[in-house]
Amino acid sequence: MGRGASSNSIPEIERARFLFVIGSNTTEAHPVLALRIKKAVRDGGTLVVADPRKIWLTKLAKRHLQLRPGTDVWLLNAMMHTILTEALQDEDYIRDFTDDFDAVREVVMRYTPEDAERVTGVPAEDIRATAREYASERHAAIFYTLGITEHACGVDNIWSLSNLVLMTGHLGYESTGLNALRGQNNVQGLNDSGANPMYLPGYQSVDDPEIRRKFSEAWGAEVPETPGYRLDQMMSGLHDDRIKALYLIGENPAQTEPNARHVEEGLGKIDFLISQDIFLHDMTRKHADVVFPASSFAEKDGTFTNTERRVSRVREAAPLPGDAKGDREIVILMAKALGAHWPEYPGAESVWNELADLAPAWYGLRYDRIEENGLQWPVPEMGHPGTPFLHAPAPARPPGRGKFFPVEYQRPIEEPDSEYPLVLSTGRTLYHYNSATMTMRESGITDKQEEPFFEITSEDALALGLGEGDWARLVSRRGELQARTQISDRVFPGLVWMALHFAEQKVNWLTHDVGDPLIGTPEFKISAVRVERV
Amino acid sequence: MVAFTLDGRSASAPEGELLVHAAARHGTFIPTLCHDDKLDPYGGCRMCVVDVEGAPRPMPACATRVAEGMVVSTNGPITEFQRTLTEMLLSEHLNESPGGRPNELRDLANELGAEAPFILPDAKREEYDDRNQLMGYDPDACILCARCVRYTQEVMQCSALSLEGRGGHARIVPTWELSWLDTECELCGGCLSVCPTGAIYEKFEEGTKQPERQLEQVRTTCTFCGVGCQIDLNLDPQTKHIVKVTSKDEYLPNEGNLCVKGRFAFNFVHHPDRLTQPLVRGDDGELHPTTWEHAIETAAAGLKKVIAEHGPQSVGFLSSARLTNEENYLIQKLARTGVGTNSVHSCEST
Numbered sequence: 001m002g003r004g005a006s007s008n009s010i011p012e013i014e015r016a017r018f019l020f021v022i023g024s025n026t027t028e029a030h031p032v033l034a035l036r037i038k039k040a041v042r043d044g045g046t047l048v049v050a051d052p053r054k055i056w057l058t059k060l061a062k063r064h065l066q067l068r069p070g071t072d073v074w075l076l077n078a079m080m081h082t083i084l085t086e087a088l089q090d091e092d093y094i095r096d097f098t099d100d101f102d103a104v105r106e107v108v109m110r111y112t113p114e115d116a117e118r119v120t121g122v123p124a125e126d127i128r129a130t131a132r133e134y135a136s137e138r139h140a141a142i143f144y145t146l147g148i149t150e151h152a153c154g155v156d157n158i159w160s161l162s163n164l165v166l167m168t169g170h171l172g173y174e175s176t177g178l179n180a181l182r183g184q185n186n187v188q189g190l191n192d193s194g195a196n197p198m199y200l201p202g203y204q205s206v207d208d209p210e211i212r213r214k215f216s217e218a219w220g221a222e223v224p225e226t227p228g229y230r231l232d233q234m235m236s237g238l239h240d241d242r243i244k245a246l247y248l249i250g251e252n253p254a255q256t257e258p259n260a261r262h263v264e265e266g267l268g269k270i271d272f273l274i275s276q277d278i279f280l281h282d283m284t285r286k287h288a289d290v291v292f293p294a295s296s297f298a299e300k301d302g303t304f305t306n307t308e309r310r311v312s313r314v315r316e317a318a319p320l321p322g323d324a325k326g327d328r329e330i331v332i333l334m335a336k337a338l339g340a341h342w343p344e345y346p347g348a349e350s351v352w353n354e355l356a357d358l359a360p361a362w363y364g365l366r367y368d369r370i371e372e373n374g375l376q377w378p379v380p381e382m383g384h385p386g387t388p389f390l391h392a393p394a395p396a397r398p399p400g401r402g403k404f405f406p407v408e409y410q411r412p413i414e415e416p417d418s419e420y421p422l423v424l425s426t427g428r429t430l431y432h433y434n435s436a437t438m439t440m441r442e443s444g445i446t447d448k449q450e451e452p453f454f455e456i457t458s459e460d461a462l463a464l465g466l467g468e469g470d471w472a473r474l475v476s477r478r479g480e481l482q483a484r485t486q487i488s489d490r491v492f493p494g495l496v497w498m499a500l501h502f503a504e505q506k507v508n509w510l511t512h513d514v515g516d517p518l519i520g521t522p523e524f525k526i527s528a529v530r531v532e533r534v
Numbered sequence: 535m536v537a538f539t540l541d542g543r544s545a546s547a548p549e550g551e552l553l554v555h556a557a558a559r560h561g562t563f564i565p566t567l568c569h570d571d572k573l574d575p576y577g578g579c580r581m582c583v584v585d586v587e588g589a590p591r592p593m594p595a596c597a598t599r600v601a602e603g604m605v606v607s608t609n610g611p612i613t614e615f616q617r618t619l620t621e622m623l624l625s626e627h628l629n630e631s632p633g634g635r636p637n638e639l640r641d642l643a644n645e646l647g648a649e650a651p652f653i654l655p656d657a658k659r660e661e662y663d664d665r666n667q668l669m670g671y672d673p674d675a676c677i678l679c680a681r682c683v684r685y686t687q688e689v690m691q692c693s694a695l696s697l698e699g700r701g702g703h704a705r706i707v708p709t710w711e712l713s714w715l716d717t718e719c720e721l722c723g724g725c726l727s728v729c730p731t732g733a734i735y736e737k738f739e740e741g742t743k744q745p746e747r748q749l750e751q752v753r754t755t756c757t758f759c760g761v762g763c764q765i766d767l768n769l770d771p772q773t774k775h776i777v778k779v780t781s782k783d784e785y786l787p788n789e790g791n792l793c794v795k796g797r798f799a800f801n802f803v804h805h806p807d808r809l810t811q812p813l814v815r816g817d818d819g820e821l822h823p824t825t826w827e828h829a830i831e832t833a834a835a836g837l838k839k840v841i842a843e844h845g846p847q848s849v850g851f852l853s854s855a856r857l858t859n860e861e862n863y864l865i866q867k868l869a870r871t872g873v874g875t876n877s878v879h880s881c882e883s884t
Contacts, residue, residue, distance in 0.1 A: 027720075186858065190855050195862040221870075231852065247849070290829055298776060331868050332864065333826070335868050374786070431794060448721060
């Protein structure tokens with residue numbers, strides 16, 4: 001389609017008439033956005049949830065497609081199979097606004113709902129019904145999160161969803177589209193701002209010599225031509241001497257990355273490690289050479305960009321503790337010390353203006369326009385009102401045509417076997433946030449959830465001799481941990497689930513680090529494990 | 535559009551608009567207590583009643599829709615009714631502000647010049663306590679408007695709160711009289727945010743000496759999750775500490791709604807574990823506090839040494855979604871122009 005962002009806006013959700021939520025536990029990961037989904041259903045909209053777990057939203061759903069982890073491509077191809085077999089596609093849209101439709105037709109015609117039922121576990125009739133409802137409702141919107149992307153086939157999954165959207169023309173108007181719900185507060189902005197090896201600010205490709213020249217001139221310093229390493233390449237580079245120094249800003253890869261013990265070993269090997277953070281954690285205590293005490297969100301000015309591309313102000317409210325400094329100031333001090341010639345940046349706004357001057361889709365977005373509510377990019381000119389939904393009147397991909405990518409099913413990297421008979425999937429809970437350095441320090445919240453736990457069905461628990469609340473050991477090829485048993489009908493037999501928030505028992509000791517071949521996103525959602533009594 | 539008469543003037547409104555909204559658009563503010571735009575029309579407290587010609591009794595403006603030719607009076611004898619109603623509510627309103635939150639009933643009483651004529655002998659209701667640390671409830675401040683119960687049912691669509699008991703014994707309780715921690719309650723605090731009298735309040739603000747209106751409010755964007763809720767950090771003006779988080783209905787995209795993290799997980803900001811000094815690893819292998827000058831020098835020297843020995847490509851930067859756009863912009867600029875590498879990424883790049 002041509003944009004790495006949600007196509008539509010949060011307020012539009014409540015007017016959608018058909019909502020397809022796939023791989024998103026919205027009420028826990030995006031609780032306030034989920035209120036709009038709840039409202040849409042209360043106002044008569046139809047909700048279908050596709051998820052291996054019986055998440056809260058399934059209570060409101062007309063149908064729960066409880067697919068086996070990693071079989072999304074089968075499910076989606078079979079939905080497209082139904083759409084084409086029953087001639088529910090939007091021929092006009094396909095003709096006028098897309099390329100390469102025939103390639104997808106050829107592939108999906110081999111994915112019948114009956115075969116899909118055998119692979120996914122979802123009844124063929126449910127797949128057909130969902131396809132029909134989705135294709136025939138104009139205000140049909142798709143929402144996905146990391147259940148789609150955190151797979152070795154994550155890019156395939158997104159292409160499948162994109163094919164489904166293009167085939168039905170559900171793009172470029174209100175209350176529809178393909179909506180990636182960004183997991184973290186400023187993931188969108190992090191990438192928009194160019195903290196990405198492939199892109200300079202505003203998704204301008206580092207590979208393009210013209211773009212590099214533009215930035216080199218503006219910055220008065222040469223932008224390097226050599227391609228940068230992605231996160232997964234940096235992590236493997238810790239072990240093979242490609243990476244000798246790492247500067248971590250608000251990051252702890254020994255908690256958040258797959259096969260985390262291996263990551264920590266790597267961090268111990270390199271020559272030099274800088275951590276800029278608000279807390280010291282075990283990893284930095286052991287391995288960091290320099291630690292900079294930095295700022296929390298309440299102590300700084302600037303902007304965050306949310307999942308609907310809305311750039312909103314962040315404002316300094318509280319003083320920094322002790323001798324801590326703002327992250328902006330620290331980075332500027334480091335630039336000086338490294339000999340970079342930067343202009344004076346008197347405040348966050350001056351930095352923003354430099355970004356907006358260099359990134360065309362942000363050019364018209366200035367602080368004086370977002371004092372109240374934020375604006376949604378693209379905002380290409382000064383008076384531009386912002387863009388609540390993308391791809392209107394045509395897909396953003398030049399020359400206004402979306403591209404179909406045929407996708408074949410790939411098996412997950414690691415499947416259960418006799419030694420590791422269970423599938424482990426991971427995720428977030430409502431009460432904590434990522435590595436939980438912030439939320440575990442809030443006793444009113446840990447009252448609700450403090451100890452590491454994992455979900456398992458009563459059948460599997462019984463077979464293992466585990467009762468509710470019993471401590472159990474989870475073991476994978478990479479490592480092991482202990483957690484309390486939570487008997488739950490949210491998972492199905494053969495599937496266990498654990499949240500990523502527990503620093504003492506990190507689920508990423510268990511996960512594997514073989515990611516998507518194109519973008520390197522790890523397969524956090526599927527690892528093979530065995531569970532033992534302690 | 536339909537034409538109607540409001541206090542003797544001709545007015546117009548989209549057909550079916552609630553009278554309370556149509557009047558507001560014409561500059562006439564009808565007081566409400568149980569009404570909340572997030573909730574279905576309810577008409578429970580009768581504070582917003584108006585006279586409608588031909589209607590057998592006063593009608594609640596928050597639950598009556600405008601119709602063609604309707605003749606509405608908001609400023610006649612009906613205001614006497616509002617004053618009496620306010621006085622009735624005040625006569626059992628024993629505790630005005632248990633947690634320092636704003637009190638719409640008290641504001642209304644001041645505006646109407648209403649005072650409690652007496653305190654009802656059975657006004658005192660059974661006290662209520664709960665082991666959760668976030669939300670408190672004082673039945674003596676509650677006017678039983680049920681905004682909180684309706685919020686849980688209509689907005690959260692969960693079964694967390696109920697109205698229990700009758701008459702003088704009525705109060706709000708978590709469903710089945712369980713603890714708030716043991717019901718479906720997700721601790722979002724939505725009930726507290728819609729309560730008009732502050733009867734449900736931040737428990738940690740119980741008996742506060744700084745009512746909400748004396749706190750400084752700084753609007754910002756929440757740091758948990760990609761929804762980007764707009765919040766007001768409420769700061770004690772002396773200590774500059776965040777004492778609570780609130781939001782407003784006009785804020786986009788959340789329209790005043792928050793979740794448990796956004797509303798209650800702010801104490802990490804002032805936590806004693808916060809790093810307050812730069813640290814540099816010494817020859818003894820331990821981290822030691824130092825000056826900024828030394829820390830920056832050490833960091834720059836360390837990077838320069840690695841660059842000299844292994845080239846700029848051997849340095850990696852991992853940035854974070856906790857940081858602002860401006861900080862991320864500077865970090866990638868530092869990687870590219872300060873070190874000379876494009877290797878800048880984060881764990882949240884997906």
